[in-house]
Amino acid sequence: AARRHVHLLFYIYADDDTGRRVADALYRAVERGVECRLLVDSVGSARMLKRLGPQIRERGVELHEMLPVGIFRRRVARIDLRNHRKLAVIDGRIAYTGSQNIVDANYGHKDLAWHDMMARLTGPAVLELQAVFLADWYFDTDEILDTDAIFPDAPVSGEIPVQTLPSGPTYPTENYQRMVVAAVHDAREHVILTTPYFVPDEPFMQALEVAVLSGVKVELIVPHRSDRWLVTLASQAYFGELLDAGVKLHLYDAGLLHAKTMTIDRSLALVSSANLDRRSFELNFEVSMVVYDSDFASHLRLLQRAYIGRSRAVSAADWRRRR
Secondary structure (H helix, E strand, O other): OOOOEEEEEEOOEOOOHHHHHHHHHHHHHHHOOOEEEEEEEOOOOHHHHHHOHHHHHHOOOEEEEEOOOOOOOOOOOOOOOOEOOEEEEEOOOEEEEEOOOEOOOOOOOOOOOEEOOEEEEEOHHHHHHHHHHHHHHHHHHOOOOOOOOOOOOOOOOOOOOEEEEEEOOOOOOOHHHHHHHHHHHHOOOEEEEEOOOEEOOHHHHHHHHHHHHOOOEEEEEEEOOOOOHHHHHHHHOOHHHHHHHOOEEEEEOOOEEOOEEEEEOOOEEEEEOOOEEHHHHHHOEEEEEEEOOHHHHHHHHHHHHHHHHOEEEEOHHHHHOOO
């Protein structure tokens, strides 16, 4: 239903049924006179760039490859710096962001379904996500997009305060890491975290432990089975310390829980593209939405509770008895 522009920024855009359906929608939008711009990460979308990418460009979509990998790379010389953001902005009036990529639900695995979470936003927060997209667009193309059509008037459409938090290696501090550490330290009653990959740094581990020592109930939900066995082993290396500290650990059994969320005391909620790992803290370009609203936090907590209902609780004694 776009009328003016479609801006998509995704780490993974796959050449599969989902990717081709989105491409077909972009082609139809271009035929209606809509300006369609697509940014994808060079590593996460490598196959699509080789296979589907040429057709997307031929059909009038402006497609650009972010942080290209090769012997000659401009601006960013390290192959491990990736753009891990996932966001869509339609006409500067509707936006989506969260954990979901443009890919089939099984991400190419026959027996492992991903479970993601996205937030739909209207109002001034849309223009904040628009600014994140345009900054990445400028970084890749040197083109400045700043018109009334790109930044239309965005009247307040609700009563929920929302803050956009972009993060990445070009910022002077690890602001996503600082935010989650500060939020956990500020908790007074209950913290629930979901992440597919848990490889924390020392300050975040200490924040979780201090919260438990302060009487806060801390629950962590991670997938029982992951698509990356090495990262799974790295995550498990922290489980003993977490359980000994009193953190409640839940292993999600209904697929790969890919949602990246946090709730603090029914007052603050986070929906993010970032994992709770050092890659997201230090190396990836990410985007998070911080929501300061008890109703939204309560609703997100109900979804987190549904995840817990499909998980297996692990105790310190259970973990010590593992093979």
